[in-house]
Amino acid sequence: xxxxxxxxxxxTDQMGIVHxxxxxxxxxxxxxxxxxxxxxxxxxxxxxxxxxxxxxxxCEYISMVRFGDTVNVNIKLTSFKYVKFTFDYVVxxxxxxxxxxxxxxxxxxxxxxxRPANLKKDYPQIYDIMMQAxxxxx
Amino acid sequence: xxxxxxxxxxxTDQMGIVHxxxxxxxxxxxxxxxxxxxxxxxxxxxxxxxxxxxxxxxCEYISMVRFGDTVNVNIKLTSFKYVKFTFDYVVxxxxxxxxxxxxxxxxxxxxxxxRPANLKKDYPQIYDIMMQAxxxxx
Amino acid sequence: xxxxxxxxxxxTDQMGIVHxxxxxxxxxxxxxxxxxxxxxxxxxxxxxxxxxxxxxxxCEYISMVRFGDTVNVNIKLTSFKYVKFTFDYVVxxxxxxxxxxxxxxxxxxxxxxxRPANLKKDYPQIYDIMMQAxxxxx
Amino acid sequence: xxxxxxxxxxxTDQMGIVHxxxxxxxxxxxxxxxxxxxxxxxxxxxxxxxxxxxxxxxCEYISMVRFGDTVNVNIKLTSFKYVKFTFDYVVxxxxxxxxxxxxxxxxxxxxxxxRPANLKKDYPQIYDIMMQAxxxxx
Numbered sequence: 001x002x003x004x005x006x007x008x009x010x011x012t013d014q015m016g017i018v019h020x021x022x023x024x025x026x027x028x029x030x031x032x033x034x035x036x037x038x039x040x041x042x043x044x045x046x047x048x049x050x051x052x053x054x055x056x057x058x059c060e061y062i063s064m065v066r067f068g069d070t071v072n073v074n075i076k077l078t079s080f081k082y083v084k085f086t087f088d089y090v091v092x093x094x095x096x097x098x099x100x101x102x103x104x105x106x107x108x109x110x111x112x113x114x115r116p117a118n119l120k121k122d123y124p125q126i127y128d129i130m131m132q133a134x135x136x137x138x
Numbered sequence: 139x140x141x142x143x144x145x146x147x148x149x150t151d152q153m154g155i156v157h158x159x160x161x162x163x164x165x166x167x168x169x170x171x172x173x174x175x176x177x178x179x180x181x182x183x184x185x186x187x188x189x190x191x192x193x194x195x196x197c198e199y200i201s202m203v204r205f206g207d208t209v210n211v212n213i214k215l216t217s218f219k220y221v222k223f224t225f226d227y228v229v230x231x232x233x234x235x236x237x238x239x240x241x242x243x244x245x246x247x248x249x250x251x252x253r254p255a256n257l258k259k260d261y262p263q264i265y266d267i268m269m270q271a272x273x274x275x276x
Numbered sequence: 277x278x279x280x281x282x283x284x285x286x287x288t289d290q291m292g293i294v295h296x297x298x299x300x301x302x303x304x305x306x307x308x309x310x311x312x313x314x315x316x317x318x319x320x321x322x323x324x325x326x327x328x329x330x331x332x333x334x335c336e337y338i339s340m341v342r343f344g345d346t347v348n349v350n351i352k353l354t355s356f357k358y359v360k361f362t363f364d365y366v367v368x369x370x371x372x373x374x375x376x377x378x379x380x381x382x383x384x385x386x387x388x389x390x391r392p393a394n395l396k397k398d399y400p401q402i403y404d405i406m407m408q409a410x411x412x413x414x
Numbered sequence: 415x416x417x418x419x420x421x422x423x424x425x426t427d428q429m430g431i432v433h434x435x436x437x438x439x440x441x442x443x444x445x446x447x448x449x450x451x452x453x454x455x456x457x458x459x460x461x462x463x464x465x466x467x468x469x470x471x472x473c474e475y476i477s478m479v480r481f482g483d484t485v486n487v488n489i490k491l492t493s494f495k496y497v498k499f500t501f502d503y504v505v506x507x508x509x510x511x512x513x514x515x516x517x518x519x520x521x522x523x524x525x526x527x528x529r530p531a532n533l534k535k536d537y538p539q540i541y542d543i544m545m546q547a548x549x550x551x552x
Contacts, residue, residue: 009308010157010301014150020468021438025286032285043344054434058472068319147446148439158330159300163424181482192296196334206457286433290426
């Protein structure tokens with residue numbers, strides 16, 4: 001899926017480029033849009049008492065993004081197993097199509113007690129949505 | 139009370155100065171330090187089911203702050219009445235003593251139901267701490 | 277002019293609402309969109325050697341904004357005189373039309389030397405754009 | 415080297431924990447402190463016309479950090495070769511000593527033209543500082 005947005009002025013730093021930490025936030029924006037598109041509302045999930053913390057992030061910065069640019073974040077759900085799922089991201093410039101960054105994040109589902117949630121048993125609807133999305137990628 | 143801290147690189151923008159929104163965050167840092175110093179732990183308050191949202195902020199930017207600078211935020215509790223309280227802030231450069239900004243914020247106490255909390259009746263300990271602090275200012 | 281956007285997850289805080297500092301950033305997003313719409317490109321201005329720092333901000337928070345909400349920022353250029361200009365902002369919820377916040381910001385134009393720029397003489401094109409926009413408001 | 419600091423309220427999100435993107439910013443805070451401690455002033459470097467963009471970041475989140483916590487970021491320069499250098503980070507809770515996160519970043523030096531800088535030839539002083547620091551780690 002593609003998520004497109006303009007760079008905000010406050011995302012730049014004195015190097016005159018977007019501060020690298022903001023890419024991690026763009027990943028989240030794209031991810032929440034993606035989850036919403038497959039029928040997984042982040043707010044509903046949290047209301048069910050589930051949280052899905054980030055287990056890891058990584059990002060390789062390939063070329064600089066500046067204020068005035070519009071970027072596209074292409075996001076793919078690359079795996080979903082039990083309570084863990086991972087995404088890949090490619091950030092490109094909308095105009096030039098140049099790749100700006102590549103990254104990935106991994107996540108899990110925890111219940112209110114902070115323990116890994118048995119999605120298949122306790123939250124079959126979310127399990128099905130995620131399984132479907134993970135198989136759609138191929 | 140005085141709260142001192144260095145400017146972080148990621149707080150700058152492409153103008154080469156600290157982005158103005160960060161002063162609002164510095165006010166909060168100073169405020170939480172102040173409240174902690176008078177015996178008011180923000181976490182304990184929230185555990186009691188009280189929240190204290192911000193009702194208003196204002197900030198006048200007098201001179202620019204840059205990466206490499208260390209700033210001092212002088213904070214004063216200027217009033218406390220029933221459920222509402224206000225602070226004044228003066229941001230100065232630690233080295234030059236130049237005033238960088240002046241601001242103020244106002245806040246209230248709400249209970250779990252989102253209604254103004256009767257501090258004097260239901261949270262006398264917090265009420266006493268705030269009354270004491272407000273009278274200390276003179 | 278209206279600027280609409282979704283709330284980002286990372287804009288929330290542990291109170292479960294959007295952190296108040298982010299409204300100041302939304303004002304900037306709306307402002308840059310507005311300036312762009314009247315033919316004033318922020319990047320071109322900076323390339324001319326002009327900067328327009330923020331002189332003051334204020335914001336009154338009326339009701340809480342949460343993740344899942346979409347907000348509209350209505351922005352008006354309320355005055356433009358010599359080197360100084362001011363904006364008013366009203367943030368509303370797109371669905372309920374409830375007012376979430378009201379604010380204003382003031383700005384000036386400085387040249388490379390950090391001195392107030394004589395727009396009318398040295399940058400007549402920007403001067404005309406701003407004068408036109410300021411008169412359009414009525 | 416160790417860099418210690420309190421968690422700021424605005425760094426939390428509605429999950430009630432520090433938003434994961436902030437760890438990337440803490441890495442930068444620690445890194446700039448480290449570079450300063452070995453005699454490398456970030457501002458001076460930029461005034462020489464050198465920039466050192468981030469090439470990659472990664473972070474593994476091991477346990478949650480909450481408002482009220484104080485964290486320590488242990489930073490190590492793990493390599494320096496020609497124009498590229500890398501750091502490792504371990505974030506621990508100051509009180510419990512629990513590991514909160516582990517990460518790394520890589521960086522390079524670019525000159526004003528955006529090309530890799532020949533540090534040894536053109537900036538021998540910085541080259542020597544970095545070489546010394548990289549050898550000190552053993």
